[in-house]
Amino acid sequence: MRLTTRARLMTGGALAGVVLLLSGCSRTTIQQDTLNPAGPAARKIDGLFWPVFWIAVVVFVLVEGLLVFAAIRYRHRPGRPMPQQIHGNKRLEITWTVIPALILLGVGGFTINGIFSLARKPTGNVLNLTVTGHQWWWEVQYPSQHFTTANELHIPVGRPVYLTLRAQDVIHSFWVPRLAGKQDMEPGRINHLTIQADAPGRYLGQCAEFCGASHANMRLRVFAQNEADFQSWVAGQEQLAQAPPAATLLIVQQKGCGGCHTINGVEGFGGIIGPNLTHFGSRTTFAGSTFPNNEVNLTNWLKNPPGVKPGADMPNLNLTPDEIKALVAYLEGNK
Ligand code: HEC
Ligand SMILES: [Cu+2]
Structure with missing residues (x-):
């Protein structure tokens, strides 16, 4: 069988689409995977995502399945008379209003609960950091330790890190997908976000709010370290620089x-x-x-x-x- 030009074009287009989609799965993207949480805040979001996703899958399959079934099974065929015309069905209409309403209420309840619990100020052995978005880099202050660094946060494993987020110029957004959701950084406003990592490692992030020419070049890294490694890094950062020749x-x-x-x-x-x-x-x-x-x-x-x-x-x-x-x-x- 020979393919028509149209079929060939369509196959080519579909293939190109698949390649484009797969190219999104580069190593960096995987390292910035919300669905691979590495801390309690990110896990909470992940735990909300999956139930909502599966509920949506069930609803989709059911509704689209019935639609396709009805379209095929009851399509017009030669010789068939006009089908019986029905107006309204109270019991059915109540059912298909009440069930989705209950589902949305349940999902809404879990979501609102999640929002409030993520926004709660952490207690215990908290590390406080201030991160300021600039075009196109991140200023990272350790207020209690009295030093400032840039673009790379070091945090101790297992401890909540309470971020105070600010912006110097335009709106930026702080996002390290494996550790927490994203939070906007706005000029003249202070926002907060709690991040926490379960295990030592390097977690990649980037600005998630378009902020100008080098928005794509506004990335950041979080290094989660064991307490001892973290403390020795802090001790190093607290030192003054050596003087230049x-x-x-x-x-x-x-x-x-x-x-x-x-x-x-x-x-x-x-x-x-x-x-x-x-x-x-x-x-x-x-x-x-x-x-x-x-x-x-x-x-x-x-x-x-x-x-x-x-x-x-x-x-x-x-x-x-x-x-x-x-x-x-x-x-x-x-x-
Ligand atoms: C007019 C202000 C200005 C002057 C003068 C300036 N810089 Fe910069 N520099 C910046 C800004 C802003 C950035 C951040 C750019 C970015 O990441 O988009 C930067 C970034 C850097 C960085 C990268 C730092 C990091 O951790 O990301 C280095 C290193 C640096 N400058 C060295 C120098 C040296 C050395 C000089 C003098 C020869 C100098 N700069 C003069 C504004 C300046
Ligand atoms: Cu930005």
Whole structure:
């Protein structure tokens, strides 16, 4: 049998669709899987999703099944008389109103209960963090520990982490699917979200509210650590940075890095436009978790930030290769 052009086009289209769908299943997507919860908040959402999903499946199959059955079984055939005309059936109509109403009431009850329980402020051994969304990176403050980092949160396993969420410029949305639902970050408003991880590991997230040119390059990472590892990371972050060599200090002074960046312990570095660079070398990624943190990527970044990250608010400072080399050595050395 030969396929017509139309059939061929349709098969091709369907195949292309399947490929497109499957391409959504990249490794990063799987790491950002709501249906693979790794903490109590995410589990609560998952636990609500599945019952609602299966109820919807049953309703869908029942309703569509009856529809298709009726259309085939009672279709018009030659020689058949006009079918009997019926108007209304009280018992049936009451049944198909009451049953869906009861289902919706049940689902609604569980949902409202879930919303309130997720919004409750956690108690016990809570870690408080403040995360501020910027175009296009995350400022992460540890208020009790007195330090600030960027794009990567370290949290202790098994402890609730109460986030205070803010935005500097436009609306962003904090979302680490395996740990919790998403929560908007709005300028002039404070929102909260509780995240918690069961086991040590790396959990990926990203901004979930379109926020401009590099919205797709506004990602974040959560590193859940055992208490001891977490405490030793905190101790490291609390240290002041080592001072740059005199020649490097001259470059940063001339280029005005300190007007936008803070490096704790280095005079002239108090800017808050860009990420805190005190322990830049200890991060695995930079620029909204867009690039793995290594010398090559940092060199390309310093050469021309908006060239590698569209719209980036760090300008091209026309640094010479030698200046870049000195800066890379200094920044990567600050673990
Ligand atoms: C006008 C303000 C401004 C100046 C001046 C500036 N930066 Fe930046 N910088 C930023 C902003 C904003 C970002 C965040 C960009 C993003 O991720 O989209 C950034 C990001 C960075 C990052 C990545 C940090 C991270 O963890 O994501 C490094 C490293 C950096 N800047 C180094 C420097 C150095 C070195 C200088 C001086 C030679 C400098 N910056 C000058 C604004 C500035
Ligand atoms: Cu954003």
